[in-house]
Amino acid sequence: MFRKNLKNYLAGGCIIPLSTSMAATREPTTEFPLVQKENGWFHQDGRAAQLFNLDWKASTDDPGKMALSYIRQHAKLLGISDSQVKQLSVSSIRKMADIAIVRFRQNIQGVPVFASDIAVSLMPDGKIIYVASTVVPLTEDNLVTTFRAEISKTEAVQAAQTWLGRPLTHTQIQRNVYVDEHKQPHSAWNIVATDKGGDEWNVVVNQADGTILDARKISLEFGSSQGYVYKPDPLTSAHAKYGDPGYINDHGKDTPQLKAARVLVDLSDITQNGDGKWQLVGPRAHCITQSYQHIADYNSCPVQTNTLFDYTRDSRYFAAINAYYHIDRVMNYVNTELQLPLYPLQYTGGVKYDPHGWREDGNDYSGLPPGEDWIEPRSRYLLASGIIEYGGGSNNHGGSNIDDPGVPAGAYTAMPDMAEDAAVIVHELGHGLHDWATNHHLSNEEGLSEGVGDYFAGGYIRDMGYSGYNKLQPWAGATNPDNIRVFDWYIGHQYPKDISNSPHNAGQYWSSCNMAARTSLGGKLMDKAMLVGLAMTGHETNQAQAAQAVLIAAQTLGFTAAQMDTLFKAYTHTCTYPVKKPG
Ligand SMILES: [Zn+2]
Structure with a gap:
């Protein structure tokens, strides 16, 4: 397979490469x-x-x-x-x-x-x-090439079937010019078809002689690999609460309960590296290991020969699979279901994330009692690079020696790795969506972007049956009340007088007001209005201005009068934004 073309396709769609044995029949090119x-x-x-x-x-x-x-x-x-x-x-x-x-x-x-x-x-x-x-x-010569077309469509499909060794149905054929790695153009039949097993193929057949110029398995839904994840977190899927037997972090150790809380899922569109090994690199999510000073000590992205990613949380790889699954799912939802072309602006390909990208080490600070060390896992979306770092705390080389659950005030050793919780995974991705929708004009005035992150995280886990309904971060934040945020913060708070300068605190007003609208209108409608509205905003937009933009977006998107009314009431009755109904 020609890597150049694989790359072209990965940028815009969902392509699964050939299996190793088939890929080996193609001459590799240097990229x-x-x-x-x-x-x-x-x-x-x-x-x-x-x-x-x-x-x-x-x-x-x-x-x-x-x-x-x-x-x-x-x-x-x-x-x-x-x-x-x-x-x-x-x-x-x-x-x-x-x-x-x-x-x-x-x-x-x-x-x-x-x-x-x-x-x-x-x-x-x-x-x-x-x-x-x-x-x-x-080249200019390419433009005046004379093509010989000697193979018919039927003959081309036969050639593709022979090469694949299986019959094809649902065939679509288009005439293309295929330019090979030596910059030679060939007149070709471009065939998209389905085999007996339901796999879709794209095969390009040379019109001159019936040889196969390019062939790849394609898929719009699921890839050929699977893995175990928390969906959305180990407490929800097990109907448990933090502190129940077996449901504590305890330095990232596994327990029978936490192992059983995992769910087997499909990992879409992952790809093979140059050695034919499977890696968590796809068109919508891309696992990386960032050389951050505290985390450079281990590689958290699995690369393996088999297609089942079966790890428990005590493995360095578990968080990587969890994050891949949830990021891929949200990006697919935004691009395919909401039909909004949002993708990282900083680089080509899937959202880059480091599953253990950021932790703060107590040794960096003075004043710790002798013999005590603490690690605080934290997560962030990096605006310049467009990379998400999820905190790795107590797992693998965490270095903590403080017992769980006896955690002293201010030390968060008991916190699990952040990417074990879909709420954190999607919160950070929410910052990314906000950044990309605004073409790098994200505003965190009055905690707007924090509210955006919480809104998408909350909507995502609620749709998955999250039991904590009005509370966010059940697993990753369970041991630290400072990390818990709510979706009914409009109760007892008013805009603008109760909006402080603490972004996470103030952001709760934005997420709460919009979550109220989402509950009435449904996720698909409200999520789309939110993203299109944000896309119109600037880097100094406050919550009220953003609410106005969402209202205008909703009208542009064709909300009915009743739906507009519902949204307007959420902003002005449930909450107190000084917005105007679009004319
Ligand atoms: Zn945030």
Whole structure:
């Protein structure tokens, strides 16, 4: 398989690579890593893969023409010649509230080039806000190639079946130009079909001689691997409470109860590394080990030959699988069900997370009693890099010697690893969604972004049957009351007089008011209005201004009069935001 094309597809969809044995029949090509610069990611030859922070505006026209005028003036940056620009065609235009995303594909003599795509996102005034480019490098000679087409569609399907060794049904065939790793173009039949076992395949057959140019298993739903996770946390799935026999952290040790609380799930779209081993790297989530000073002592991302990720919480790998599952699920929900194209702006591919990325070590501070050491696991979304770090506390090299549950005030040794709890996993991802939706204009005025994180975390775990309904962080925060936040904080609090400067505290007002609306309207409707509304806000937006934006978004999204009324009442009756009903 050609890695170049695998990468193209991973950026936009859900592709499972071939099994090791089949992949081995293809000649591997060398892939150089992308280079990060201030305004995007670039290939070694200087061609852009991703661009943002662009100070460029088209003169006002329809979105397709404005996007094309950007490409025309930046053809060299994108690695495409002027004559190739003339052969581009628009493949789709998608709007997300005010944002139009215009996609182009390359063509040779009117035939689409396999796996080519340039996506330009712009505002109605012509301001280009984001470009994702998977240009297939072409020479001028390529454009005048004469193709021989000697294989019919039927013969091509037969060739694909022979190569796969299995019959195919539900066949869709398209004529493409396939450019191989030697930059040679081939006229080809691009076949998408299903085999007997329900697996979907994409096979590209050379029209000249029937040879297989490219083949891969594809999937829109689930990958071929599984793993054990907490869904959403060990207490909910077991109907237990923290402190019940077997349900305490105890330095990250496993117990029969905590082992039994795990649930077997599918891990979607994970990929194989160069050695054919499976790793938690997919189009929506991507496990990394970040060299942070306190955590650099162990690798928390599993890489293995078999496809079952079966670990208990005392393994360094458990949190990685847990986080992969929940991040992948939320990103799939946002992009597929809510139809909002939200993905990290800082890099290409799935959301990068370090399952044991951040912990604070008591040894760094003075004043600890002799012989005592404590570790505080903490989690964060990093705005510049777009990476999420989940705290690893007492598990594996945690170093704590304070007994659980006898934890002295201010020392949080008893806290489990943060990525054992979907509430924490999704809270941090919520910051990311807020960041990406606003194109790096996230506001934490009045704790807005903390409220956004809590809102998405709360909605997610409630939908999974979370029993603590109005309380957040049942497992990861159980031993420290400071970490528990609520969804009925509007009781006894008013906006703006009770909104303090403590972000997590104030954020509870935002999450509570919006959760009240979500309970009445349903998650799908409210989650979408929230994200589109936030996308319109700036980095100094306060809670009331954000509420106004969500109302406007809701109207744009086609809320009925009754639904608008419900949302308005949640903001003005349940809560006291000074908002106006959109006209
Ligand atoms: Zn937060």
